[in-house]
Amino acid sequence: MITKFWLPVKKLEDAAAKVDEVILAADPDREGEAIAWHVEHILKNSRKLAKKEKLVFKRIAFHSITKEAIMEALEHPRAIDINLVDAQQARRFLDRLVGYKLSPILWKKVRRGLSAGRVQSVAVRLIVEKEREIEKFKPEEYWQIKVEVETKKGEKFEVELARIKGKVADIHEGEKAKVVLAELESAEYLVDSVKKSERRTAPHSPFKTSTLQQAAANVLGWSAKKTMNVAQKLYEQGDITYHRTDSFNLVPTVIEEIRKFIGEKYGAEFLPGTPRVYKTAGKVVAQEAHEAVRPTHIEISPDKFTGQEMAHDQEKLYSLIWRRTVGCQMSDAIFDDTKVIVRAGENELTATGAVIKFAGWKKLFLKDKDKDEEQILPMLEVNEKLKKNKVVGEQKFTQPPARFNDASLIKELEKRGIGRPSTYAAIISTIIDRRYVEQRERKFFPTSIGVAVVDFLVTNFPKEMDYEFTAKMESELDDIAEGKLKWKKMLSNFWGLFRDNILRVDKDSARVGVPTVGTGKKCPLCHEGEVVVRDGKFGKFLSCSRYPECKYTAPFIEYVPGVKCEKCGKRVVLKKTRTGRDFYGCEDYPNCTWASWHKPGAKKEEQEQEQEKPSD
Template identity: 40%
Template sequence: MADRKALGGKKLVIVESPTKMRSIQGYLGDGYQVLSSVGHIRDLADKKDIPADLKKTSVGKYSIDIENGFTPLYVESERGKKTVAELKRALKDADELLLATDEDREGEAIAWHLLQALKPKVPVKRMVFHEITKEAIQAAVEHTRDLDVALVDAQETRRILDRLYGWDVSDVTRRKVGQGTSAGRVQSAATRLVVDRERERMAFVSASYWDIVANATPRDGAPQPFSTRLARLDGAPLARGTDFDDTGALKKAVVVLSEDDARALGAAIEAAGIATVASIEAKPGTRSPKPPFTTSTMQQEAGRKLSMSAKHAMGVAQRLYEKGYITYMRTDSIALSAQAVAAARAQAVALYGDRAVPASPRTYKSKSKNAQEAHEAIRPSGEEFRRPADVASGLDRDEQRLYELIWKRTIASQMSDAAYETTTVVLEIDADGRTASFTASGTVYTFKGFLEAYEEGRDERRGDADSSDDQSLPQLAVGQQVGLTEIEPKGHATTPKPRYTEASLVKALEEKGIGRPSTFASIIDVILERGYVTKRGQALVPSWLAFSVVRLLEQHFTDLVDYDFTAALEDDLDAIARGEQQRVAWLNEFYFGSDRHVGLRNIVDNLGEIDARAINSTPIGDVATLRFGRYGPYLDVPGEEEGSSRIVNVPPDLAPDELTPEKARELIEAPVAGDRVLGVHPETGRTIVVKDGRFGPYVQELVPEPEEPAEPPKRGAKKAVAPKPRTASLFTSMSVDTIDLDQAVRLLSLPRVVGVDPETDTEITAQNGRYGPYLKKGTDSRTLQSEQQLLDITLEEALAIYAQPKYGARAASSALKEFDADPVSGKPIKVKDGRFGPYVTDGTTNVTIPRGQTPDDITFEIAVQMLADKRAKGPAPKRTTTRRTTTRKTPAKK
């Protein structure tokens, strides 16, 4: 057999994603074999995976040997074992191994884990690239490097830190707040941010003030009206929203007009009618473009402009990167390569002319301290950027929108400053002996510059919403007379800080140094999934559960939720990534403590008694106490007798800042809704009532209490069991207030016998189940389109439904999403909507999309991994029935 090396073996390249695998294989050619690890192949062991002989050691608690250098216990997942076996087979025919995972901490760690699992005997090199283009991939092959052990240490430290923090602190939250709760190094700080903002809103005191607006029209020249606002009265400034603090008190000396004052002053101004131009001031200014996108700013802008969640934006960006349209999307850098700067400038000139770019290219200095992770900013890939119109055919709608956003931001970042001139006019009028000064401002752009391409969005802001700066002012001269008309006194009230949106929370996390931009999407996803935060439109509203968890952490784990401490942990992890700190020494200090830090173990061991009732209680003025219990929040109201109390439910959609003492009093004094009697069932003679239960409204047929027997029952006799009352849930189209007796009787008749199939002589029934209305014939069930069909469907209509192929209508419908072929089965992957919800399939293997995720969240990589995990589990074990045999005893001989 010929020597393999003499024949020239292939080089094995391992990437993370199957999508990258196919693209890169085409760029490298036949001399290379490109395979995918499909993400991580192993992780810290769960408690069930820890060997029995280690369960009683320090490893048994965390899967980490904290007594011996914090050595982690890693295990391969079922999918990981299969992947490693495939990679080992491929490695036998390779003469070199190129690890081409992403160039960040996580990617470096995946490469290290591959080395540990594969144990290659051929040369190993680290191959890195920031865009998937032919030029970039070929350059990466030519410029390989060694594995960066410092980056691996930083990622391993982060993983160990999160395990220690999460498992220890979450155990306390579960015992003192409730099952299903958890704590985490970054998630807890993020939750606290949202709760702190709600606390500010709850403590906020609104202040009211009035001003006057009017339309001004020059008396001479062309009559071009413009809007003005009262700014001063007798030289003293008029109050604005920014002049009040959050307690409603003034921060400086200003004139505060009441409604009566404003209306009286408005009448005097209207009587005078004519104002004089007191001053005109014109100021030139410039605006510079924002730098190209980092991970954080991309998430923020995708939220503001495209209404994408952080998680969804990252998923779309991942697909764009893997398809070769943009550079790597996990980056803290705002710097562009020389070829990217040249491409952006050339495209700006082609689109907007020579003046569109400055004489010298713009340079942006990255804020990242981690030089080893300072990638290029997010930009369109290649030496020449593809315009959005040129890529539309290869992308879905969200990919097109995000690509266009990235393309515009990149082009604008290299364009010229915008130039403008702001003119401010002051008008004075004598109003019954008082001098009222009105102001009007107008901004005119003399050169649009980068604004031709792109303008950054804004988060919601407090204060006066005044867009008068955008108006165009006429030519005026000092001393010129101006008529004031449409004089309108306006009342205002100060507002609290707006709630965080995903975009503004991402911005706050980055400003405080909590977490890393690549983790922001998963952080927000966790606090939403845990029920700590819900979304009201774009706003993030904390739940009372979040208040309880945060209160527990603030009182007993003060350091661990301190913003500065959390940010300092990130800085320390960055120092480990740069090789400036040692992993084991740092973990020892964090866990066991030192002069500057108490240590997690010491905090947990010395918690003392924690009053769970106090942790889950929030006073609502002196009216009641909000408590969070097993079934959610409720008001604990003192009763008339000493020591007694009663419970008042809190509406689930009521935000914490809306539960004021006044609202609490309203809930307490509201009449208790009792059962509404609908009438008597015409057949049974029993009373039917409608109720609003914990799981929704329903009707119930009341069963009378069984009469007491005249004589006591004999010993050993079975006790009479009262019949169970019939109940039926209301249809979604029905209401507790409007349902009548006839509808209730029909509901109680369910399940309803529709008729008998004449061919099989099998009864067909209409039933309402967990997943909606359906027909049942023996073991064959068919979904109905509406609940009303349960009451109205005829036998002929039911037989017509059964005459159709099962799921025929669904099979004929188009898939929700379609991807390329699965690397294992070779069949196209689709996301479909099934009877039990959306699922991923390759035609052979089906995987239901987990609760909390939508079809929009599923990428090709996620779909491949879901299918691989399902195959690794194997088919569900068949339920076996053990036949019970009875041995007959031989009767005893007489």
């Protein structure tokens, strides 16, 4: 037995020696089932317990740490589900086969100290391919033209050019824009049509793990790892149900509790006629037995907590979960939409407006910026004349695809069937820790090491790096969990081809280098090579292009162009905490201790995501 596990096992043996029944209450998922099996296996084969005549093992599973849930579980014990254990064992062996066999190949062919993961490497591939899309992107010029108009009553609103001579306004050159702007300056403006309609929006489903991580990233600016750590605390305190789940399911008794709470708190008009039932799309897996992530006691609203009762981060995440859970059973939000078409000669301009007629579920979210709310338009009549106040033409350029952040990467992994709710946070943390990607202002950028590793693996292990193949492996793990596939057969099928490929690549493939970035400066040590930026185990550093012949190295300082320290006015540098997170600091540290998570001058709403000063 591994030394560090000896003491916990001894404690289990000592406790089991005093009882006739052992209750196995590990987490209600595959990992928990495997832990329960291992505990039972160790105790059954313990020499210390060999003389004990009878020792009964019972497995219980509950999805919230509350008295009611635990008592219910104790009344319905069961045997360990060996299919779930096998699925977890298969995942563990599969990941080790890939990691243990691929990593030495990377040491030999790319750089020592590198490692590969079955799912992590595929996630890095997504980020690398996104970066190449961005690099290939060619921005195209276009013009947006808006006009501020005014009614006789002095009510002002804005219209945007939509059509020219009956065709969609598609202006890509400044000269054409000048012609249209001149026409609009001299034109008479008449209201051509006013169309009003009612629009309803249904609430979102309750959270499952992936959507909770996405919402926390978008609303709170959190990483998936932080979200899961805070959720773990809430679960352990009995505040929420188990937070690793693929399911949107809410049990009928809980739905009734939520509906009763809504009626009493907000009124009958906020209740739809029938309960809302949310079904999980896609393949139903073993974790489908779980509930959605929800508060254990819906009557405990976020405003009932004080800073002493719940840590600040826990309060923020609880509020997010509580609002989503209550909101999912509320009435639709109703909007009054208005679309106005204004004619100016042969040009057609439009304006849209939307106001909330009935808040419905959005009552819980009115503090958040509501994208459904648009400008409020005045009452207008067809053929009404409007006064032109100003015409504005703005040159714009199409934008490249957005880089992945925590939320969009998790969404993409889930869409492709790669990974499971319990693995997303670990996937992202691992690829950052291994320096395959770095995160700047919450966006993922591949490092030169990440690019080199992905290119090598895609070239030499195309099957293992294929998105569909990785998803197929996840599906087969689900089949094992459901008893449809034997885990040893699954591993055997994978290992045969993978082993042959490992041997071939080890023998035949060429070594690849990690790309560097030149600085244009001569090496101060050898005066022959160029100083280049390299990616190392602990971040970027400067070295000579003639390495290993020349051993010159120096720290890499990344200055932020056009930005001055808010405290002393000196240059700002981009730094990293001990945990690898980017922050901004003054070049004159420690004389100047100014630091910020956000780039000076960033938008206020971005800075409000996280106020605390970097401390690690």
